[in-house]
Amino acid sequence: MQSIVADIEQTLAEFHPEAHCEETGKVMEVGDGVARIEGLRKIRLNEMIDFGNGVIGLALNLEENSVGAVVLSGTETVREGQVVRSTGRLLEIPCGRAMLGRVVDPLGRPLDGKGPIDATEMNPVERAAPGIIGRQSVSAPLQTGILSIDAVIPIGRGQRELIIGDRSTGKTTIAVDAIINQARLNREAEVSGGTQVRPVFSIYVAIGQRQSSVAQVVRVLEEHGAMKYTVVVAATASDSAAMQYLAPFSGTAIGEWFMDHGMDALAVYDDLSKHAVAYRQMSLVLRRPSGREAYPGDIFYLHSRLLERSACMSQACGGGTLTSLPIIETQTGDVSAYIPTNVISITDGQIYLESDLFHQGIRPAMSIGISVSRVGSAAQIKAMKEVAGKVKLELAQYYEMKEFAQFGSDLDAKTIALIEHGKRITELFKQIQYNPFPVEEQVVQLWAAQQGFFNDTPVEKTREVRAKFLEFVRMRRKDLLKEIGQQKQLTPEIKKGLEEVVAEYQSLV
Ligand SMILES: Nc1ncnc2c1ncn2[C@@H]1O[C@H](COP(=O)(O)OP(=O)(O)O)[C@@H](O)[C@H]1O
Ligand SMILES: [Mg+2]
Numbered sequence: 001m002q003s004i005v006a007d008i009e010q011t012l013a014e015f016h017p018e019a020h021c022e023e024t025g026k027v028m029e030v031g032d033g034v035a036r037i038e039g040l041r042k043i044r045l046n047e048m049i050d051f052g053n054g055v056i057g058l059a060l061n062l063e064e065n066s067v068g069a070v071v072l073s074g075t076e077t078v079r080e081g082q083v084v085r086s087t088g089r090l091l092e093i094p095c096g097r098a099m100l101g102r103v104v105d106p107l108g109r110p111l112d113g114k115g116p117i118d119a120t121e122m123n124p125v126e127r128a129a130p131g132i133i134g135r136q137s138v139s140a141p142l143q144t145g146i147l148s149i150d151a152v153i154p155i156g157r158g159q160r161e162l163i164i165g166d167r168s169t170g171k172t173t174i175a176v177d178a179i180i181n182q183a184r185l186n187r188e189a190e191v192s193g194g195t196q197v198r199p200v201f202s203i204y205v206a207i208g209q210r211q212s213s214v215a216q217v218v219r220v221l222e223e224h225g226a227m228k229y230t231v232v233v234a235a236t237a238s239d240s241a242a243m244q245y246l247a248p249f250s251g252t253a254i255g256e257w258f259m260d261h262g263m264d265a266l267a268v269y270d271d272l273s274k275h276a277v278a279y280r281q282m283s284l285v286l287r288r289p290s291g292r293e294a295y296p297g298d299i300f301y302l303h304s305r306l307l308e309r310s311a312c313m314s315q316a317c318g319g320g321t322l323t324s325l326p327i328i329e330t331q332t333g334d335v336s337a338y339i340p341t342n343v344i345s346i347t348d349g350q351i352y353l354e355s356d357l358f359h360q361g362i363r364p365a366m367s368i369g370i371s372v373s374r375v376g377s378a379a380q381i382k383a384m385k386e387v388a389g390k391v392k393l394e395l396a397q398y399y400e401m402k403e404f405a406q407f408g409s410d411l412d413a414k415t416i417a418l419i420e421h422g423k424r425i426t427e428l429f430k431q432i433q434y435n436p437f438p439v440e441e442q443v444v445q446l447w448a449a450q451q452g453f454f455n456d457t458p459v460e461k462t463r464e465v466r467a468k469f470l471e472f473v474r475m476r477r478k479d480l481l482k483e484i485g486q487q488k489q490l491t492p493e494i495k496k497g498l499e500e501v502v503a504e505y506q507s508l509v
């Protein structure tokens with residue numbers, strides 16, 4: 001910490017001699033991680049305050065005669081009457097490629113025991129979101145590798161897609177799967193020396209979770225070779241509310257570094273419900289007035305200014321993107337509570353997860369009827385649009401007919417076909433965790449389903465047959481998968497090839 005302050009002061013002296021308006025003040029009152037300071041008249045909002053001994057505070061309440069500051073670590077060393085200095089600098093966090101593979105706290109200090117981080121650049125933790133002129137509309141897919149999402153709720157680079165559901169409905173798993181799939185794509189691009197797919201670097205921000213849960217996520221990412229492309233920012237339940245409040249902003253600052261350099265990044269905020277609680281706690285201690293559900297009145301603004309920083313920049317501005325997957329945990333499915341409705345209204349789409357589906361074995365437990373992506377098929381390759389275009393409608397009809405079918409048995413052939421098809425798509429959408437499908441394989445299985453390939457298979461065997469069939473395609477016609485990946489559309493030759501491979505497979509089983 002000492003070194004962060006020293007570094008900042010050095011950069012400050014070099015680049016911003018005019019900004020160096022250092023003042024001294026005096027701590028009048030301290031308690032609950034908050035210090036009331038007098039004498040810092042020129043201080044700005046979010047400016048760092050040096051308490052000495054490497055202790056840093058953040059100016060959050062600017063009042064007429066005093067400043068309310070949260071102490072970010074080492075609160076117990078702060079004493080009444082102590083002299084403090086303003087630094088003239090807003091809070092910053094180390095950024096750059098050196099952060100990849102590391103687990104850090106919201107101030108960028110390593111938590112993984114892997115030694116100091118050799119970061120050469122700093123980014124402000126709070127920054128205004130890019131304006132409308134600098135942006136362009138989202139068009140490149142951010143493939144999660146999860147068939148149900150990539151087919152019907154496609155996410156684009158630069159989009160904000162909320163993952164919302166009760167606890168233990170698979171929210172974290174979806175986000176982790178998305179990160180693992182980016183790592184898989186990055187590795188493929190490295191192997192092929194590929195200019196085909198631009199790599200996506202991920203930032204996983206853990207807010208208010210147990211330390212063991214964070215360790216578990218890091219372990220999974222490591223096991224799947226994804227840590228190399230990922231930065232984990234963690235403020236756990238045992239950290240102060242101020243650190244938890246900072247965590248998503250720090251993660252965003254790290255993501256913005258990639259975006260500013262014309263690269264693509266994905267930020268996961270797990271989760272913003274706990275973030276809201278930490279902010280409420282911090283605000284109460286700062287004696288800010290509270291409003292609905294005792295949250296401070298600016299809680300909506302807090303999350304909107306965070307998520308507004310996700311963007312798809314125009315070519316003139318470097319063409320980088322920052323995609324975000326905020327997570328919200330609901331209580332007994334209540335999406336109309338205050339924080340959920342706020343975040344729903346800020347994001348470009350929502351993935352709703354339901355406990356009922358989860359317990360029925362439909363995993364990922366996404367409710368397809370109400371989940372949406374407002375970017376939609378603009379973020380899909382042509383081949384995917386072709387095979388997935390009808391799926392959402394087919395499933396909607398299937399859910400409706402399924403209800404009817406429970407009551408009567410005299411259904412016409414068309415309805416029966418629709419129900420049987422729906423059942424099989426539902427089976428295909430079940431996908432075990434940490435097993436992303438490349439987009440080519442997603443296209444192949446949906447194409448096969450549309451051609452009626454699975455119709456003769458008993459419903460409960462659908463996934464088994466899928467696995468066998470995909471394995472067969474990988475072995476016999478790898479060229480087709482490659483072609484789909486390269487052409488990004490189903491040309492007549494590819495379709496012919498797929499028909500051949502289906503015929504070959506069927507002649508063998
Ligand atoms: N697609 C899936 N297939 C099988 N198990 C899953 C799947 N998704 C999640 N799970 C399991 O469900 C449990 C809860 O998932 P988690 O992502 O931690 O939920 P949440 O973040 O919503 O609390 C975990 O044990 C996880 O392994
Ligand atoms: Mg979770």
